[in-house]
Amino acid sequence: MAETRSTCCYCGVGCGVIIEHEGDRITGVRGDPAHPANFGRLCTKGSTLHLSAGPETLAVRALRPELRTARETARQGVSWEAALDHVADRFAAIIREHGPDAVAFYGAGQLLTEDYYVFNKLVKGLIGTNNLDTNSRLCMSSAVSGYKMTLGADAPPASYEDIAHTDCLVIAGSNTAFAHPIVFRRVEDARTANPAMKLIVIDPRRTDTAEAADLHLALLPGTDIALYNSMLHVMLWEGLVKRDYIEAHTEGFDAIKKTVREYTPAMASAICGLSKKEIETAAEWFASSPATLSMYCQGLNQYAFGSHNNAALINLHLATGQIGRAGAGPLSLTGQPNAMGGREVGGLANLLSAHRDLANPAHRAEVAALWGVDSVPEKPGKSAVELFQALKSGEVKAVWIACTNPAQSMPDQTLVHEALATAELVVVQEAFAHTETCRHADVLLPATTWGEKDGTVTNSERRITRVRGAVAAPVEARHDWQIAVDFARRLGVALGKGELAQRMFPYADPESIWNEHRESTRGRDLDITGLSYAMLEADGPQQWPFPEGASSGKQRLYEDGVFPTVSGKARFVVTEHAMTAESPSARYPLHLITGRLRDQWHGMSRTGLVARLYNHEQEPLLHMHPEDLARRRLKGGDLVTVRARGGRIVVKVLESTTVRAGQCFLPMHWGGNAMSGLGSNTLMPSKFDPHSKQPELKHAAVQVEAFVAAHTLVAMRASGEAGADNPHALMERLRPLLSGFPYASLTLVGREHPVVVLKARSEQIEQALLAELDRALGLDDPLKTLSYSDSRRDIAKHARVDGDRLTAVRLAGEALASDWLTDLMVRRESAAPVRNWLLAPVTQPPAGKVMRGKVICNCFDVSEDDILAAFRAGESLDALQARTRCGTNCGSCVPELKRMQNATPTSRAAA
Structure with missing residues (x-):
């Protein structure tokens, strides 16, 4: 067995992993004890990475280029040459007829820095448009905007190491225990070492993170600015601000003083739904602590005023001098493994390489010189929401989507799906062919993924780590940078710029791309001219800046009180409380909050392949307060219709006191691949922050009402032996059936030999749909299927037994025994009890059969x-x-x- 050091491909913590592999097969993974982000620890997702890369997952991998020339036809396998020539010719024709702004590219914070760099150069240098945006726009652009407004640059000043040195930790808008578990392990360690350390958690929900807090500020959704302004009011009133620091290192304080004068604790209490005492205590702890650190994520970013949410919190650090010291400062928790790396190379529609701004003529000239082109375009490109709006309107004709799934992750999913259906050409560069976006692809280009790729990523604390491939690319999959380079050269020929394209894209390996990116940072705030692949491999991950001649990177920034602004001073930003994009009303009376679960990540294209990651929460559950359930005559386990201005979904409801009355919570992971409809983001508005262009994915106003349907259906199929199917191949066959039901959920249950389970509810279930389901489950052979039917009671039971094991079941009309049967299949117990139960006129499981909880x-x-x-x-x-x-x-x-x-x-x- 061989071992290869690499990184985890999930959240922005950037954990080091050691991949165990034999030949072309990844056999295991464990945390890298030498990596400074995690010191060997991994969360549930990271520790099961190898299970998402097993040979059975090839059933859902994109393995060969596919092309269709008309929307009504299916894609056909073609050669790489045919696929890329077709796309180059189509892009060139559109550019010649409509101009370069008629095409767009949409990438991801899962791309490696080298991949990002090539795409940025292709779009802004060769094609001549700034229509390159990424899903980082959905998660971190408001954090970027907040840093630049206040501190002058997109540079988180603190590090994970500061957690161990802080005396007061503020976690705002983040369920860190779920979303960044390894960071939360460090919080637990710090509190054990320093029992006097205070933990303040600011979150509308009583999450697992909030449960651990000394002070939980359960504010109303979207009222952060009022809270932070009021805390600053208290600090001023009580003389807790650091006037020496303010005068020496900041500007704009007089303006913010006038603003926060109105934000008394009484005023903020009414806005935020908090007591005055809670606000005053939080202000006192924050300001008077020897060192205060804040960590924050989407609960601040994903609002139409997310930039000001960030700025208002950073204002508190500047007013109290809680920055540039051990244990003090603001630290945004990045949502994706390389969202920061993408920002470093200019991977957003308003940025250029090495933290240069598109609006700055000098910066544009510098990048043009670096790339060897006459100029880069001045006009900002389309941000994520704008891009899909333009695609629907026809302003953008063609879109290239790489390593992301906007048909699940974007807000206003109805518009996104219409946009993809309207586009003249949709190219999808993807490792997993089962994503919702791949259904819209006219051209599917198979890409490599975790365990196969080679390059670098940057985590939340500015730490750059080498990503190494452990196994070869499967079948015909190629690395993302290779695909982009090959396309760029072909497009250059098609546009009459063949010689320029060859000169711009000479790369033979990721290191040659890295070296060019490294040189582009010379003299910039993120200068990494002192780093190389060889150093990263010999000395391990390093933080930027790391200029040539330096012996190490910087653990924390602004220790000298000098900031990257024109004056050298940090800026206070005036922020005012604003209303959420949607406010509750008589028609939509409930606040809907979205967020992450512990064991799933983003759109589940990878975590959804691992059965044990469903064990904690098997399907999307709407968490509601008991009072709201009672008011609607609902109980936990009922099905409900959730209606918003943008759409509706049907889900199961869970009684929970983690939310206030008048609020509910829904995980953001599920899309049309695992449930009926277009997923949870169907409900979310597309309004975005005017500064960061980040949409308000965190909140919507909804109505919840009982969903009543006469017919219940539960179907399941075991895997692993007795001719049972590859579970991922089976799920692929079942996915098209989800749209046939108003309520449906598709999940994996178990561990080593998972069971695929489909649950559905409908007013009427078509016989043709049942026949198709039976064929998929292997229940269409009457000689192998045991059946019981009672039309008067509307009960139908079908089961398949191979040897002594139950391998497939379909229950229609009533499904009280579904959990028992699933448990029986997961445990691979004898099917003898099923034979007697199946032929009896009963629906409930046999007496004494107790099911396990989650x-x-x-x-x-x-x-x-x-x-x-x-x-x-x-x-x-x-x-x-x-x-x-x-x-x-x-x-x-x-x-x-x-x-x-x-x-x-x-x-x-x-x-």
Whole structure:
């Protein structure tokens, strides 16, 4: 067995991993103990990376180029030459007829820095348009805008190491325990080492992160600015600001003083739904702590005023001098593995390489000289929302989408799908062919993915890490940078710029791209001229800036109080409370908050391949307060229709006190691949921040009402033996059926031998649909299928038994036994009990068959029911962990274990 050091491809923590592999197969993964981001720790997602790269996942990989010449036809496999020649000719024709702004490119924070660099140069240098944006616009552009407004550059000043040095940690708009679990492990370590450390969590929901807080500020959605302005008001009133620091290192304080004078605790209390005492306490802790660190994510960014959310929080750091010191400063938590790397090379429609601004003529001239072109275009390109609006209107004719899934992740999904259907040409460069966006592709280009790629990424703390491929690209897949370079050369010929394209894109490997990118940073705030592949490989990950001649990068910025602004001073930004894009009304009375789950990531194109990552929450659940359920005569487990101005979905409801009455919460991961409809983002408005162009994906106003349908359907198929299917191939066959139901969810259950489960509800289920489902499940052979039907009671039970194992089931009309049957298949127990049950006129499972609750600890498969039973019996958490090992590996479930312990009466008494 061989081992290769690389990084995790999920969130922006940037954890180092060691990939274990044999030949062309990845066999395992573990945390890299030498990597300074995680020191060997991995969360549930990272620790199961190898399971997303097993040979069975080839069933959903894009492996060969595919092309269709008319929308009504299916794509056909073609050679790389035919695919790229076709796209180059089409792009060239559109550019000649309509101009370069008639084409656009949309990328991702999952691309490597080298991939990003080539695309940026292709679009802005060769084609001559700034229509290059990425899904980083959806997650981090307001953080970028906030940094530039206040501090002068897109440069997070603090580091993970500051967590261990802080005395007061403020986590705002982030469920860090779920979204960035390894960072939260460091928070837990810091609090253990320093019990006096204060933790303030600012979040409308009582998340696992909030459960751990000394002070949880459960403010109303979208009221952050009022809170931070009021905290600054208290600091001024109580004399807690650092006037020496303000005078020496900042500007604009008089204007912000006038603004926050109106934001009394009484005023903010009414706006935010907090008590005056909570606001005053937060202000006192923040200002008087020897060192205060803030960490924040989408709960600040994903609002139509996200830039000012960020600026208002940074204002507090500047007013109190809580910046540029150990344990002090603002630290945005990046959502994606290389969103920062993309920003470094100018991978947004308003940026240029090395943090240069498109609006700056000198910066445009510098980039043109670096690239060897006459000029780069002055006009800003289309940002994400604008791009798809322009695609629908016909202003943009062709779009190239790389390594992202906008047909799930963008707001206003109805518009996005219409835009993709309207476009003259949709090119999708993707590793996974099962994404929602791939359905719209006229040309599908197979790309490599984690474990196969080679290059660099930059994490949330400005740390650059080498990404190394462990195995060869499967079949005909190519690296993203290779595809872009090959296309650029062909497009250059088609545009009559063949010689220029050859000169601009000479690259033979990622290192040659890196070296050019490195030189573009010389003299800039992110200068990395002192770094090389050889140094990163020999000395490990490094933080920027790291200029030529330096012996190390900078752990924290602005220690000298000098900022990258014209005056050298940081700027206070005047911010005012604003209303969310949508406000609750009589028609849409509830606040809907979106967010992440512990075990899923983004649109689930990768995590959705791993059965155990569904064990914690198997389908999208709408979390609602008991009062709101009672008002609608609903109970947990009921199906509901969630209506917003932009669309509707049908989901199951979960009773929860983690949200206030009048609010509800929905995970953002599910799209049309795993549920009926277009997914949760159908509900989200497309209004965006005027500064950052980041859309308000965090909040919508909705109505929730009971969904009633006469017919229930549950179908399942086991994998692993007895002729059972590859689970991913089966899910691919079932996905087209989801649209046939108003409610449907498609999931994997189990661990080593997962069971594919489809649950659906409808007023009427067509026989043709049932026949298609039976064919997919292997229930269409009457000689192998056991059946029971009672039309009077509307009950139909069908099952397939191979050998002594239950391998497929379809229940229609009633499905009370579905959990029992699923559990039986997951455990691979004898099918003998099923034979008797199947032929009996009953729907409920046999007596005494108790189902497990959801799995809390994925590492060691410990269920909620087992944990609660132990706590009720008086077992301590330490004893439970010693016996079951739950929470002792990745630690992602530790916050939930503590919450369950605290909520169990017997356990509380024992403690």
